[in-house]
Amino acid sequence: MSPSDVTTIPVGDDYDVLVGHGVSARVVDLLPDDVARVLVVHGEPLARLAEPVVDALRAAGLDVHVAAVPDAEAAKTVEVAAGLWAVMGQAGFTRTDAVVAVGGGSVTDLGGWAAAAWLRGVAVVHVPTTVLGMVDAAVGGKTGINTAEGKNLVGAFHTPAAVLCDLDHLATLPPADLSAGLAEVVKGGFIADPRILEIVEEEESAVQEPGTAQLREVIERKIAIKAEVVAADLRESNLREILNYGHTLGHAIEHHEGYRMRHGEAVAIGMVYAAELAHRTGRIDAALLERHRYVLGLLGLPTTYSAATFDELLAALRRDKKTRGATLRFVVLDGLAQPTRFEGPDESLLREAYAALA
Known part of the structure; x- marks a missing residue:
């Protein structure tokens, strides 16, 4: 070497x-x-x-x-x-x-x-x-x-x-584990580097094959995103929270599933949920919402979930690390590669977005 x-x-x-x-x-x-x-x-x-x-x-x-x-x-x-x-x-x-x-x-x-x-x-x-x-x-x-x-x-x-x-x-690495890991790579595409999404859309088979240049490129691109963010904000006081895109609902689902669901699979669902929130509040258009489902679907990742009621997940949502007091906070998009915080959403909105996952 x-x-x-x-x-x-x-x-x-x-x-x-x-x-x-x-x-x-x-x-x-x-x-x-x-x-x-x-x-x-x-x-x-x-x-x-x-x-x-x-x-x-x-x-x-x-x-x-x-x-x-x-x-x-x-x-x-x-x-x-x-x-x-x-x-x-x-x-x-x-x-x-x-x-x-x-x-x-x-x-x-x-x-x-x-x-x-x-x-x-x-x-x-x-x-x-x-x-x-x-x-x-x-x-x-x-x-x-x-x-x-x-x-x-x-x-x-x-x-x-x-x-x-x-x-x-x-x-x-088993193929399902590789695909689940790619959920975090796709996350990087939505929050910072859209070229990652393009590579997945153009080369979905190669991206899922160990040893390919395409897989190496998206891995390196995602590492570079995280390196830049954590170098600027090690202790998650502000900027680093954008890396939690999809994680708020994702962690709640993992907890409900007794951690039997792969982390990346839960995060994939969580990203679709965050996109639903953003779309329903006029932050992103229907095309970007659908792009979440399309790109994740290319990798065989789940984009729907109905194995728990919203009430069953709510307690775990309130224990999320981004929550401050009684105020829930989500990372959402204001547009492609434009992450932001969404604080204190109305519970009825949260329920509507969750219903859409089914």
Whole structure:
């Protein structure tokens, strides 16, 4: 692998995201120089993908400990996090040691949170193995776990030392997981970079095929969007909220489904809902609303939902991170690539938009 095969996307002056084939082998070079111990966290099904990372770290003379965690959202619990801290404590991890998270978005969320909380913060390098992890979860320093009351309600902002997006890992990704991850890519097209939507519309088959130039391009475009936004607003005080397009209803659906629905599938539904809100308030025209359904449909993602009543979702909506007091807030569009906040919508409007999803 030559340096020219690797795309480097800086996240401000804090760290870089490396995208390319075989980049996970660079993990040793991107850890702080004084690291002696490393905890490699990986999803239980991903032991084979973690092996090259573990081997590289051990070859560099580091004291490596490995922890397999449950797959998907089942990893994001306080009990699993506590298990990681037990490993670190028993191995004598100090503030100059590190965590490497190898897996999808749930594993990088969990690994980042474990690193953020241990001794109030040790270094973490993310090696995302899914489209979702590469374009969203691993980039930006958000870490967290779920509780019985909702998704990502406990966590911290903890900037990684680096993110290594190894495109070779996508060859093992089930097609449904790849498509679900592309929901976050499409989100980037609607809020910031319409070229992403054009690529999907022109090359929907190639975008869903691991190893293609089209998939790599939309991944890199979405990472660049997130890098620019989080560099300007790490702690989601203002601008970063635009990245939650589709997430308010999406998270409520995930909670209702007991996290059995893929995150990207829920976000796809949530984006259509946000577009319904925007259309019904005169912010976007019918063509842009329909474009949401069309582009997401090309990727086989859901654009309708009727498995819960609105009342069943309302409590989770009120616990959304963007809610302030009793005021619900949604990210909507004022036009293509023109995201904005919509605060305190009338409940009757919310119900009408939800009815349209059925």
